[in-house]
Amino acid sequence: MSKGIFVTGTGTDVGKTFVTALITRKLWKHGLNAGYYKPVLSGAQRKNGKLIPGDADYVCKISGLEKDPNSLVSYIYETAVSPHLASKIEQKPIEMQKIISDFEKIKEGFDYITVEGSGGIVCPLRIDDQTIMLSDVIKALSLDVILVAPAALGTINSTVLTVEYAKQNEISIKGIIFNCYERDNFLHKDNKRQIAYITGIPIIACVDSNANDMEIDAEILEKLYREI
Numbered sequence: 104m105s106k107g108i109f110v111t112g113t114g115t116d117v118g119k120t121f122v123t124a125l126i127t128r129k130l131w132k133h134g135l136n137a138g139y140y141k142p143v144l145s146g147a148q149r150k151n152g153k154l155i156p157g158d159a160d161y162v163c164k165i166s167g168l169e170k171d172p173n174s175l176v177s178y179i180y181e182t183a184v185s186p187h188l189a190s191k192i193e194q195k196p197i198e199m200q201k202i203i204s205d206f207e208k209i210k211e212g213f214d215y216i217t218v219e220g221s222g223g224i225v226c227p228l229r230i231d232d233q234t235i236m237l238s239d240v241i242k243a244l245s246l247d248v249i250l251v252a253p254a255a256l257g258t259i260n261s262t263v264l265t266v267e268y269a270k271q272n273e274i275s276i277k278g279i280i281f282n283c284y285e286r287d288n289f290l291h292k293d294n295k296r297q298i299a300y301i302t303g304i305p306i307i308a309c310v311d312s313n314a315n316d317m318e319i320d321a322e323i324l325e326k327l328y329r330e331i
């Protein structure tokens with residue numbers, strides 16, 4: 104049976120793709136046949152008339168995953184707005200059943216799969232009589248979560264709110280990864296300490312700006328994929 108983890112963030116552009124690529128590569132180095140899946144991607148660039156699934160493309164390049172990036176994304180929209188709005192504008196509604204069946208199919212080919220959300224945990228995929236929030240997807244795919252948070256000022260509020268929302272929705276966050284972490288920055292160091300204290304969730308890694316590797320304890324990494 105394949106296992107996986109859902110990578111969410113405190114919001115959009117916080118480095119989910121950047122960090123997921125490093126995690127996926129780490130897992131490969133650890134001897135796992137690791138894959139990637141992104142249910143919904145909005146804000147895709149168009150090249151020669153075709154939409155490019157940028158996040159999947161990036162993860163494949165960095166991790167060495169040899170797959171057609173298009174096969175790793177269920178819904179791609181050009182409009183760079185929330186998926187609920189992009190899907191409305193482009194008249195391609197998001198169906199939970201398609202996400203579930205694509206995920207089941209894709210994960211069959213891997214030992215372990217990293218799944219990247221869009222935006223943060225409350226990102227809406229559709230708002231109507233069949234409303235889907237990103238948290239519903241996490242639950243439907245039965246995945247535990249890694250939360251990517253910026254190390255910078257403002258992160259205490261957004262990280263704690265995300266953790267509280269996850270708790271309320273019975274979603275288990277296995278660890279927090281701090282992105283763009285400056286090791287000598289007193290504020291970043293304090294944010295790390297206080298967030299771990301307030302939430303009770305471990306900060307499992309800190310990723311430097313422009314990092315091409317992620318320091319993560321082998322024991323933590325193993326625990327992550329063994330426990331799931």
Ligand SMILES: Nc1ncnc2c1ncn2[C@@H]1O[C@H](COP(=O)(O)OP(=O)(O)OP(=O)(O)O)[C@@H](O)[C@H]1O
Pocket residue numbers: 112114115116117118119120121122158220221222282283310311312313314
């Ligand atoms: N540690 C880092 N060092 C340098 N650049 C970074 C780092 N993390 C993220 N970035 C850059 O910041 C931008 C946003 O990051 P990224 O695309 O990973 O965000 P995201 O959370 O995946 O966004 P989305 O919600 O659109 O999926 C990208 O240009 C990315 O290359």
Ligand SMILES: C[C@H](N)[C@H](N)CCCCCC(=O)O
Pocket residue numbers: 115116144145146182183184185186221222223225226227
């Ligand atoms: C276009 C962007 N880069 C992301 N793909 C989508 C972000 C959705 C955010 C929704 C919200 O929280 O307001």
Ligand SMILES: [Mg+2]
Pocket residue numbers: 119120121158219
């Ligand atoms: Mg991304």
